[in-house]
Structures are given as C-alpha cells and as structure tokens.
Amino acid sequence: MQNFSPSGNHVIHQSQGIVRAGACFPEFKQADSWLKAGFDNLNREIVRQSLPDGCHFELDPGYHIGFVESFLSAIKVAKNNGKTKLVPSSCLEQIDRMINYYFDYCYPDGTHPCFSDARRYDDLADPEMFRPTPTYKSSGHPDSGFYTLRSGWSSDDIIMPIKATQRGMWHAQPDFGTFELWAFGKKLMPDAGAYTYSGDEEIERQRAYFKATARHNALTLDDRNYDDPLPKVLVWRPQADSAGVQLLSVQHEAYKGLTRCRSIAFVKETFFVVTDEVWGPATGHLTLRNCLGSGSVVKVEAESETGAVVEGTANPESAGKFIYKDGNVGLSILVAGQKSSKISIEKDWYSEAMHEKSERPVILLDVPRTADSGVQRFVTIIYPFTSEHPLTLHFGFTSKDVDADIERLTKAGATLVVHEKAPGFDGAMMRDPSGIAIQFVKREKSVLLK
Numbered sequence: 001m002q003n004f005s006p007s008g009n010h011v012i013h014q015s016q017g018i019v020r021a022g023a024c025f026p027e028f029k030q031a032d033s034w035l036k037a038g039f040d041n042l043n044r045e046i047v048r049q050s051l052p053d054g055c056h057f058e059l060d061p062g063y064h065i066g067f068v069e070s071f072l073s074a075i076k077v078a079k080n081n082g083k084t085k086l087v088p089s090s091c092l093e094q095i096d097r098m099i100n101y102y103f104d105y106c107y108p109d110g111t112h113p114c115f116s117d118a119r120r121y122d123d124l125a126d127p128e129m130f131r132p133t134p135t136y137k138s139s140g141h142p143d144s145g146f147y148t149l150r151s152g153w154s155s156d157d158i159i160m161p162i163k164a165t166q167r168g169m170w171h172a173q174p175d176f177g178t179f180e181l182w183a184f185g186k187k188l189m190p191d192a193g194a195y196t197y198s199g200d201e202e203i204e205r206q207r208a209y210f211k212a213t214a215r216h217n218a219l220t221l222d223d224r225n226y227d228d229p230l231p232k233v234l235v236w237r238p239q240a241d242s243a244g245v246q247l248l249s250v251q252h253e254a255y256k257g258l259t260r261c262r263s264i265a266f267v268k269e270t271f272f273v274v275t276d277e278v279w280g281p282a283t284g285h286l287t288l289r290n291c292l293g294s295g296s297v298v299k300v301e302a303e304s305e306t307g308a309v310v311e312g313t314a315n316p317e318s319a320g321k322f323i324y325k326d327g328n329v330g331l332s333i334l335v336a337g338q339k340s341s342k343i344s345i346e347k348d349w350y351s352e353a354m355h356e357k358s359e360r361p362v363i364l365l366d367v368p369r370t371a372d373s374g375v376q377r378f379v380t381i382i383y384p385f386t387s388e389h390p391l392t393l394h395f396g397f398t399s400k401d402v403d404a405d406i407e408r409l410t411k412a413g414a415t416l417v418v419h420e421k422a423p424g425f426d427g428a429m430m431r432d433p434s435g436i437a438i439q440f441v442k443r444e445k446s447v448l449l450k
Contacts, residue, residue, distance in 0.1 A: 004041060007048065009058070012067055015041035016074040023081045035078075039086040042074055046091050054097030055144035059163075060171040061102070062118035065125050068098050072129070103131055104139040105148045105161040107187070113161045113180045114193040117171040120352035138238035138246055138266070145231060147248050149238075151269035155185045158384050160272065162264060164250040167228045174226040176252050177262040178216040181272075183384030184329045188293050190360075192216055193351035210351060217291050219262075219276045219378065221255050221369065222284040228253075234261070244268035257282030258369075271383040279375045288365040288378050290333060295326030297345060297361040300432060319343075321395060322363055323436055332383040332395065332436065333363060338376060341367040394429065394437035402426045405440045414438070 005011040015038040022034030049057050049067060056064035072095065078084050102125060106112050110127070111120050133153050140147040145165030151157040159182040163175060173192075181189035192215035196206045209215070214223045235249040249263040258280040265273040276288060300321045319336040320343035335343055344364050351357045365378060399405050406416055406428050413433040420427050424444035431437055 004037075007045065009049075009063055009066060011041055012045055012049070012070045015039075015045070016070040016077075019074040019077055023077045023083070035083060035086060038074060039078070039083075042071055043088060043091050046071065046094050050094060050098055051143045053141040053143035054094065054099075054101035055141055055146060056098065058116070058171045059144060059146075059165045060116035060118050061105070061112040061114075062116075062123040063171060064098070065102055065112070066123050068095065068102065069126060069129075071095050072126075099129060099131065101141060101146075104141070105146055107159060107182050108153060108155040108157070108185075113163075114191040114350075114352055115161075115163045115175070115178075115180075116173055117194045117197070119193070119354055120190075122353070136238075137269075140236050140238055140248070142233055142236065145233075145250075147236065149246055149248070149264065149266040149272075158183045158269065160264070160266070162248060164231055164233070164248070164252075164262075166231065173211040173216070174213045175211075175216040175218060176226055176231060176254070177250060177260075178218055179264070181331075181382065181384070183331075184386050186293070186326050186329045188295075188324065188326060188329065188331055188384065189217065189291060189382075190293055190350050190352065192291070192349075194354070195349075195351035195357055196355060210349070214287070214289065215291070215348065215350070217289060219254070219260060219278065219286060219288045221258055221282060221286060223287060224255065226252070226254050227256060235263070240266075240268075254278070255282055271381065274380040274382065276378045276380075277375055278369070281371070283369050283371055283373075286367050286369050286376065288335070288337070288380070290335065290363040290380060290382075291348065291350065292324050292331070292361050292363070293326055293350075294358050294360055295324055295330070297322050297324040297363070299343075299345060300436060320363070320365070324361070328387055330385055332381075332385060334379075334381040334395070335363060335365050336379045337365050338367050341365050341378075394439045396439045396441060399426075399440040399442050402428050402440050402442050406430065409438070 004014055018034045019038035022031045022038065025031055051057060056067050075087055078086055110124055112118060114120050137152055138149045147162045147164065148159065150159040160179050162179040164177055167174065178191060180187065180191050192210050195210040196203050213220050213225045230253045232251045234251055235247050237247045240246050244267060246266040247263065249261065251259065251261040254260040258278055261277045263275045267273060300323055319334060322333040324331040324333060346362050346364055347359055348362045349357045350360050369376065406419065409430055410416065414430045417429040417431060426442040428440045429437060
C-alpha cells in the first residue's frame, strides 16, 4: 500500500484491485486495511478527477468510462461484502452523474466519439450499465465543454457530439469546436482519433500528426495547432425555438491575435448549419476542414458555374457543393466562404483503434487572411440523407429562367422530376446524374429575410 501512484487513472485501477483483494481474502490480517485504503483513494480521487457536471478531468471518453467501471467494480465488491459504509453518498451521486454524462454523448451501438485518446471499440461501457432512454434528447455539459445535438436515441436518428473544452491534459487534443456525426446507423464524420500512444521518435511523430488541429473539423491559421482556447459559451439552446432551431455558439482565442466563433444550428432535427467567424490582427492562411469517413465524396456543379444563387448563403461566389456516400447513407454538404476562397478535396487519415488507420476524404476551404480582412465568415451546411423523396432532401436555387435551367441540366445528364407553374411562381425539381435532388425556383417576391 506504500506504492500507489500519486494520482491519475493508475491509482484508480490499483485501488479497485486492492479493494477486491481485501474482500476476497478476509483471512489476511491486513484485509480490512486494504479495503479502507482502496476506498479512501477512490473517494478522494472521484473529487479530484471529475468535474461538477460528471466529466472525467482528462476530457477523454475512453479514460472516462475506464474510471467509471473501476469505481463501479469496487462499489459492487462493497455491496456484496457488506461494506457499503466505506462509500459516502456524495461519491455515489457523483458516479451516477459520470454515468449519465457518458451516455449523453454515446451512440446507439454503444460506442463513443474518438475524441482525444479514445478508441472507438475499446474501453466501452459494460452492457449492464446501460440506462433507460432519457426523456430529453440534446444535452450539454458547460463545466467540461461537451455537447450533443441529437434527434433521438435510436440507430436511425441523427447525433452530433461536439467538443468545446479547455485544452485539457496530456490525453486531450487542440481541437476546440470539433465534432463527430452519426446518422441513420453510420458514423459519417469520425474524429481523427489517436492512432498511437507514446514511444520512440517515429511514434511521437505519428501521434503529433493525428492529434493536430488540422486533422479535425476545425478552422486553422497556417495549419498551426490552437493555442490555449479560453473558451466562452455564447449560446446554448438545446430546446428548439419557434423556427425549430437548436443552437450552440462558442468562442475561443484560437491563436494570438485571432478570435474564432463557431455556431452550430440543428435545424428541425434534420440538418446542421455550421458558421465560423474569425477576427483580429493576425494574418496568414485560413483553412476550414470538414473531415469525412471512409466512403466516397464527389464535388457536384459549383453554384458559381450554374448562374444561380444559393438561398440563405452570404457568399455564393465561393460555394462548393459535395455529396458524400457510405452505402445507402450519405451527406449533402455545402461550403461557402469569401470570393477569394478555394475549395478542394484531399485525402487524409483517421484512426478508431490503436495502430490502425483508414484513409478518408476531407473537404477544404482555403482563403488568405490579410491585415484588412476584418471579420471573415464561413458557412457549412451538412444534410444527412437516406434514399428518400426529393423534397425531403434537396439543394434549392433561385433562378432567372427555370426553363433554361431545365434545358441546360438535362443536356448535362440530369432528369426532370416535376415542373410546376403558378401566378408569381415557377419551380422545377430535378435529379442530377448522381441522384441528388436540385430545385430551381423563380418567385415574383423573394422569401429571403432582408
């Protein structure tokens, strides 16, 4: 008992082990002292190692559930051996908060996000620990900075866990504002993961690569890692407003001289609008990344080439539209920035298990930042879909001449679904060669907000 680690996850595992030894071998003279020493450590460390909202201080889902299961193992031993007095009620209440916290951002298949050093399929919760389905959907934990926007708790729902935490300890990564996305039974935008742990120079190089800000759904300056974030929560609205919008808006000092605000709107539990704004005296090269899974992505005809205007986007001149597919599930993604933006696709890697990595496509928006750039704004619309009616999922464009647009797209391989005309309205729904629904509308009076 003189050799316990001073703190951290090691002392938790050591302590539950000595508790088990004391309970299983009561004939030993020191059995009671083993039990007491183990629970003294556990009761002390749950205060030191967990935040008020129930998050483990490493800000890592894998380490979080590892702590919880070691603590629960010790509690089970205490109950089975009549030693429950060794665990105060305050510790039982906190472990309950830690359990609820974990399940708030878990997926329906029992896995958790690969934030920080977490592995997708390791350190999962014991199935016996699963709780009844909550009455709420979206949830937030401001003490730690983890939020989850979700349409429900089933496999067919849409779920976006978001990490907007402090810098964190050794296992955390400089990834403020990053997110994963689950929809219709698949993880469509997985986090970069960790790939490797610690070791020689090559292992450390690989570890640094995967944890870098540029491997995440993030906006970087010269692809440098974020500085300490100093985060602020500007808006957290887990209940939809009258327009059906749930909203998280967070701000941080991304770099010296550059403040970044990321707002994520979950609209009618159907699609997301992610808005990034930056300001400050810093200059350099900005890159916005949207990191996908192992499916395929194609860039469809850019709005600047169609002569149409994307309804609701501020900068249609530099908008790129992409279709990502993973089997029968996919994402329609629209990325928009300043006129000088360049939009492209590159290949990168992500990891869901130690020493295993998978290639994936990443959508990039690049734009320079100069001394007179002022506030720069970028909008990403992410629309999960399955094979459904075109009105359920479509890209809408205003048109000066709907008939001309129908003729032009038909020649390019698109198919007309319906064309309707009424006083003050002319609208057509088409499918492009990849099957994506496109709507062209000409209205006598605009419906856009001024």
